Amino acid sequence: MKKQLTPYRCHIFVCSNIRANNPENPGCGTKGGGELKDLLKKAVNERGWKGKVRVSTTGCMGLCGEGPNVILYPQELHFSAVTEADLPAILETIETLKPKL
Numbered sequence: 449m450k451k452q453l454t455p456y457r458c459h460i461f462v463c464s465n466i467r468a469n470n471p472e473n474p475g476c477g478t479k480g481g482g483e484l485k486d487l488l489k490k491a492v493n494e495r496g497w498k499g500k501v502r503v504s505t506t507g508c509m510g511l512c513g514e515g516p517n518v519i520l521y522p523q524e525l526h527f528s529a530v531t532e533a534d535l536p537a538i539l540e541t542i543e544t545l546k547p548k549l
């Protein structure tokens with residue numbers, strides 16, 4: 449095993465889990481999680497952040513009822529009930545990281 453610091457200034461994890469056996473709480477993937485991941489990835493590339501900011505799909509984060517959920521690491525920020533309209537605010541959070549990207 450090799451242990452190292454994360455190579456990314458920010459790693460965006462977007463839940464796209466689908467809880468097929470739970471129709472009352474079907475998961476972030478049924479509420480746009482996958483689309484949010486695609487939009488964030490596009491925005492990261494457009495800003496030239498590739499290599500500094502990584503967007504990844506995740507499974508369940510345990511807050512399914514509040515999804516779609518997005519978390520930023522190592523900033524330890526958690527966004528719930530995220531919609532496309534919230535993405536500029538999430539991107540602005542990343543843009544204002546110190547030191548600058």
Ligand code: FES
Pocket residue numbers: 463464465466467474475476477507508509510511512513515516517
């Ligand atoms: S399905 Fe997204 S947090 Fe559980």
